Amino acid sequence: NAGVTQTPKFQVLKTGQSMTLQCAQDMNHEYMSWYRQDPGMGLRLIHYSVGAGITDQGEVPNGYNVSRSTTEDFPLRLLSAAPSQTSVYFCASSYWVGETQYFGPGTRLLVL
Amino acid sequence: GESVGLHLPTLSVQEGDNSIINCAYSNSASDYFIWYKQESGKGPQFIIDIRSNMDKRQGQRVTVLLNKTVKHLSLQIAATQPGDSAVYFCAEIRHSGGYQKVTFGTGTKLQVIP
Numbered sequence: 001n002a003g004v005t006q007t008p009k010f011q012v013l014k015t016g017q018s019m020t021l022q023c024a025q026d027m028n029h030e031y032m033s034w035y036r037q038d039p040g041m042g043l044r045l046i047h048y049s050v051g052a053g054i055t056d057q058g059e060v061p062n063g064y065n066v067s068r069s070t071t072e073d074f075p076l077r078l079l080s081a082a083p084s085q086t087s088v089y090f091c092a093s094s095y096w097v098g099e100t101q102y103f104g105p106g107t108r109l110l111v112l
Numbered sequence: 113g114e115s116v117g118l119h120l121p122t123l124s125v126q127e128g129d130n131s132i133i134n135c136a137y138s139n140s141a142s143d144y145f146i147w148y149k150q151e152s153g154k155g156p157q158f159i160i161d162i163r164s165n166m167d168k169r170q171g172q173r174v175t176v177l178l179n180k181t182v183k184h185l186s187l188q189i190a191a192t193q194p195g196d197s198a199v200y201f202c203a204e205i206r207h208s209g210g211y212q213k214v215t216f217g218t219g220t221k222l223q224v225i226p
Contacts, residue, residue, distance in 0.1 A: 103155035
């Protein structure tokens with residue numbers, strides 16, 4: 001299994017641009033989530049999904065959208081990037097809520 | 113408020129010695145705890161977990177201890193190796209509504225001195 005994969009690994013955006021961060025897992029996990037990691041703040045939950053067609057907001061959802069059309073994929077969309085969204089983004093998945101989450105390698109985003 | 117924190121931001125250990133990384137938590141209504149290892153430029157990697165109804169769990173070269181009385185969690189690494197150099201996070205996981213609320217500590221950097 002490839003586990004959790006994320007693309008791109010690194011991205012530079014200008015303020016106001018949009019983009020989609022891709023996340024896929026091949027472990028048939030129902031639960032998927034997106035986190036951002038900032039220095040001194042640990043990982044913070046952006047959005048999560050408990051299965052295809054079901055998504056909900058986490059702690060810091062503003063400025064981000066998600067969708068879950070399949071079990072495997074959970075893309076994160078930035079509609080209008082802002083410098084405050086400069087961060088490292090991690091996608092994670094687990095078999096179900098309360099189970100151990102497995103993380104992807106991360107996407108480093110720089111918004112100018 | 114709720115928090116999961118680490119006592120030491122940086123820990124330097126001689127190769128071959130044992131390492132102990134500590135974590136304090138404040139929310140007793142948790143389901144279990146996980147230790148993650150994060151190497152530079154990579155995502156967090158699961159090391160070991162422990163359920164709230166346990167006080168000790170052992171893996172390969174790692175042991176996690178949970179003291180619910182003082183809300184303290186520790187990770188012990190035996191015979192520390194250069195490959196153990198990384199940032200270690202403790203994470204507290206509990207169900208909150210329909211999702212798992214995961215609170216991560218800010219991390220402890222383990223430096224192994226050859």
